[in-house]
Amino acid sequence: xxxxxxxxxxxxxxxxxxxxxxxxxxxxxxxxxxxxxxxxxxxxxxxxxxxxxxxxxxxxxxxxxxxxxxxxxxxxxxxxxxxxxxxxxxxxxxxxxxxxxxxxxxxxxxxxxxxxxxxxxxxxxxxxxxxxxxxxxxxxxxxxxxxxxxxxxxxxxxxxxxxxxxxxxxxxxxxxxxxxxxxxxxxxxxxxxxxxxxxxxxxxxxxxxxxxxxxxxxxxxxxxxxxxxxxxxxxxxxxx
Numbered sequence: 255x256x257x258x259x260x261x262x263x264x265x266x267x268x269x270x271x272x273x274x275x276x277x278x279x280x281x282x283x284x285x286x287x288x289x290x291x292x293x294x295x296x297x298x299x300x301x302x303x304x305x306x307x308x309x310x311x312x313x314x315x316x317x318x319x320x321x322x323x324x325x326x327x328x329x330x331x332x333x334x335x336x337x338x339x340x341x342x343x344x345x346x347x348x349x350x351x352x353x354x355x356x357x358x359x360x361x362x363x364x365x366x367x368x369x370x371x372x373x374x375x376x377x378x379x380x381x382x383x384x385x386x387x388x389x390x391x392x393x394x395x396x397x398x399x400x401x402x403x404x405x406x407x408x409x410x411x412x413x414x415x416x417x418x419x420x421x422x423x424x425x426x427x428x429x430x431x432x433x434x435x436x437x438x439x440x441x442x443x444x445x446x447x448x449x450x451x452x453x454x455x456x457x458x459x460x461x462x463x464x465x466x467x468x469x470x471x472x473x474x475x476x477x478x479x480x481x482x483x484x485x486x487x488x489x490x491x492x493x494x
Contacts, residue, residue, distance in 0.1 A: 267309045275417040277494065278306040278318075278351075278378045299356065300371070302341060304378050307351040311380055312416050316343045317473070319491055320355065320368070321377045336361060337471070341378050353378070358471070382411045382490040386426075387444060387483060395441035397449065405446075406491050409454050417461070419493040424466040427482035432469060440466025446488050463493075 282303035306312055318341045323333050338361055341353035355372040389401045412420060424439030424446075443464035448455045474481040 281305045302353045304351045307346045312351045319379045382485045386486045417492045421491045422464040423489040427485045428469040428476040436468030
């Protein structure tokens with residue numbers, strides 16, 4: 255997918271990433287028809303330009319997590335990083351990528367987020383998703399025999415980006431009890447964390463955390479067996 259002179263102009267505005275991980279950020283938001291303000295019904299037509307591309311392991315078709323740093327309370331010393339949605343990459347080049355934003359409806363329905371779309375300066379974090387079907391038996395938190403083969407791509411992912419912090423996220427579909435799903439997702443994330451620490455010398459205990467989200471963050475509706483399989487996943491998210 256090509257964006258003509260707009261893409262070419264923005265490419266010259268970007269600089270390449272260094273050896274140390276630097277979080278990709280949105281640096282330009284453009285309406286597809288280059289029109290000014292628009293109603294919420296047209297927000298999906300916005301294009302989001304990100305200051306990293308192929309050199310940052312961002313490729314066409316990738317789905318990345320979008321976060322916003324927000325201060326909570328008047329005396330807040332450190333910003334809280336809020337997950338606001340996903341970015342689907344529709345074009346990627348060296349030094350630049352372009353995406354379309356899919357909002358996290360749960361966050362945008364509340365009062366804590368004033369602007370109900372992605373903005374300049376929002377962080378766009380690379381992530382790697384692995385289906386839990388390849389790692390665990392249903393309802394279990396013990397790795398299947400041979401599951402280690404799936405983690406080779408995780409090792410490459412972390413080595414290529416050289417982050418100082420990654421988070422292992424566990425996610426489930428919406429079947430069963432919500433509290434049990436949360437517990438299972440957390441257990442699985444912890445198991446994956448420990449495996450990666452044991453398997454790779456460059457992944458140390460201090461650089462990797464694990465969190466369970468249960469059924470809280472589906473990628474798609476839990477309305478078909480295929481969609482439920484998509485939602486049952488482990489995500490490796492670069493944090494900093």
